[in-house]
Structures are given as structure tokens and as C-alpha cells.
Amino acid sequence: MKKKIEFLDLGQQPLANYYLNKSQIKKKERKYRLIVCFNNQNKLVSIKKTFSSKMMFNNKYPYRSSMSQTMQKSFKELAKKIKNKINPKKILEIGSNDGSFLKNFNKNISVGIEPCANVEKITKDQKFNTIPEYWNLKLARNILKKHGNFDLIYSANTISHIKDLNDVFKSIDLVLSKNGIFILEDPSLLECLKRNTYDQFYNEHIYVFSYLSLSNILKKYYLEIYKIENLDIHGGSNRYFIKRINNKIKIENSVIKQKKAETKYGLGKESTYFKFKKRVEESKKKLISIFNYCKSKNKKIIGYGATAKSTTILNYCNIDDQTIDYFLDTTKDKQNKYTPGTKIKIHKYKGGINKNVDYVFLGAWNFKREIFKKEKKYIKAGGKFIIHTPHPKII
Ligand code: JHZ
């Protein structure tokens, strides 16, 4: 029986966060075929072609977690819960980015791992204990020597970016204390399929985890999930609470519920993924027809939130600067650059959307609530948004 089944072809795609400067847009860009696979043995969904961590995460990395209030609030609430319920003596964060989670903890008890030196500098400058390196066994051994074990390890939106999961979990096993807790937070495959958010696949997201796949992988390291929180973050994420198998903490009902929901939806079956592929192809057709309709009426369209996710949508649907005039984004390192592959200029968000804009393509659709609140004036004046999930539509 074949193990890895290719079910979705998202075409030629650049690296998702590789924003171009002016001199680069005239040159030929490197693109790679983005194919998504399902492993019918361990149920893991992954992209076929992967890149070295250095190619994706280096000292030019533009993403900053702090650009959204929603994320800051979510991290703050989790930190409060951790302090109240787990009260760890030492915390390790893998993929600490600009310190949005870490800043909620005392500097003396927390260590962050962030390989992008430009991003890590932000926390280092604030005297946080952060290490500008990739999480791997060599680093874990050094950390163990220097800091001893950790009773809490947290990692959000990072483990899915590291190809060698064996190395990731061996390293976690090494530094996690005997009764330690590992909290892993990542987009949910179940929600991705339900909401047709195929843009969760891009050249950076190597895996989109489910309970079914993750629990299979964790077993090898004598780790297991004892609790799952379903979050609305990033269009539906799961927060998995993980412990050592011999730790007596009770397995909560939320785990059984998630297992049932995923099994019922068919996350363990090949056919589910081919149905998803069909919906993705329909979604592409519909989105293109919406853009064509707006353009035929000579409407002005801009983008809001130049996301890694929108790199997939724009390149897959061939939407470039002929259709979208420009993007607005609050991230300094994206401003005055151009979107990967589709070369749409990114302007600095200076507050509000210009009155002459008819339609706004919502690249950061996962922060719809936060953005709609902020853009009340534009909405009141009749401004409209284009969104692709769960089905492409104008709102
Ligand atoms: P956002 C990145 O994905 C890459 P992206 C990465 N692979 C990952 O997993 C997730 O993050 C966690 C802007 N914005 O978070 C800021 C506004 O301009 O959806 C960001 O550029 N105004 C590591 O890129 C972008 O939108 C606003 O009001 O898909 C949001 O990016 C808000 C709220 C955001 O992640």
C-alpha cells in the first residue's frame, strides 16, 4: 500500500515570506512546485518539496507576531492560565519570534529559541534570555547543560515548520522534566479542510497537524496528548497539551472529542483529501470570477495584510499587480517591498483605507474580526471586502 499520496497541486510557488525589493522584481524569481501529500500510515499531511531552515528562516525574516492584537491577547491569556494552573519554575519557548508570548513571563525563568537573528535581536535588546539558533538535538544538549530541565515547553506555529520531527521530539524529550508539560499550538487540519483554507499550505508550512497524526508521532517518544483546546486563532488552531505517558495526569474528554470529530470527518481516509482538492479547485474558479467581475466594472481593488497564506492564493489563482493595486500592511520589513511571485507593491498602513478603494482582498482573513473593527469607517461608507473562506465571496 502506498504511503504518501499526493492529493493537491498548488502550482509554482515562491518561498512564502520572500518579499522582493525593487531591484529583484525585474529578475526571474525562483519558484517551486507546491504539492500536498497525505501519509496513509501515520495520517500526516505535508508538502512534498521542502527547503533548508536557513533558506526560510534567516536574518531577513519579516514576520512579527506582535502585528496583531488578537495574537497578543491570546498569548497573554495563555500565560495567565499557565501561571495559575501549572506554575512552572522554568519555561522554554521554541520559535519565540519577537517575544509576544515570552514577555508575559519573568525574564529569570524563561528562555526563547529564535533562529532569525534580526527578530531575536528585538528580545535580546530587551534583555530577554533568547538564543538565535535552530531547535535541534545539538542545541538541546547545550541548553540542558546550561539550564537543566524545563517543566514547561511552549511552541506555537513553529514545529510545523521543522522538517525533521524525529529530531524535534527527541530534543524535547531530552530537556523536558519528568513531569513536564509541552504545549504545542498549530493550525488545525480539520478546520483547514472544513473552511477550505488551502492557503495554510505554503513554502514554510511543512505540516498541518491533526490529532490523529500528532498522536501517532508522539507515541514513539513516549509522549501523549492529554488535553486539546480548539482556538479560533489563525482560522482554527489546536492547542495540544502533551505529557509523558507515565505521568498520571488524566486524559481529558476534549481529546476523545477531537479524535471522534476527526475520524467522523474522515481525516484518516484518502478520499477526504481528494474531495478537498475538488473544493479547492472550485474555490480558485470562484475567486478568479469575483476578481474578473470587479475588474470588468473598473473597480479599484487593494489587498489588506500581505500574509504568507496570501502568497499561496495569489500565485495559485494568478492574481498579480494587474488586478490588485497594492497591499497595506503594518509590518515594517514588508513595507515598500513586493509580494513574492506576484509583485504587488506593499504600502505602509497609515490608518484607514482610502475612500477611492472599492474592494479589499483580505489576505489576513484570520484577523477579520480585528480588522473589521478597525475599518468601521470604510465599511460604513460602503467599502467591500473579498474573502476566500469558506467560499469566495464579497462582503
Ligand atoms: P498572519 C506567518 O503567516 C508565517 P502569515 C508563519 N509561517 C506562520 O505560521 C504564521 O505567521 C504564524 C498584517 N496585519 O499572522 C500583519 C495588518 O497589516 O496571518 C501581517 O503581515 N493589519 C510563521 O503571514 C499579516 O497581516 C492588521 O490589522 O499568513 C498577518 O499575518 C493585522 C491584524 C495584521 O500570518
Ligand code: SAH
Ligand atoms: N510563535 C510565534 C512565531 C511563529 S513564526 C507565533 O505563534 O506567533 C515561526 C517562528 O519559528 C519564526 O520566528 C521562525 O524563525 C521560528 N523557527 C523556524 N524554524 C525554527 C527552528 N528550527 N527552531 C526554532 N524556531 C524556528
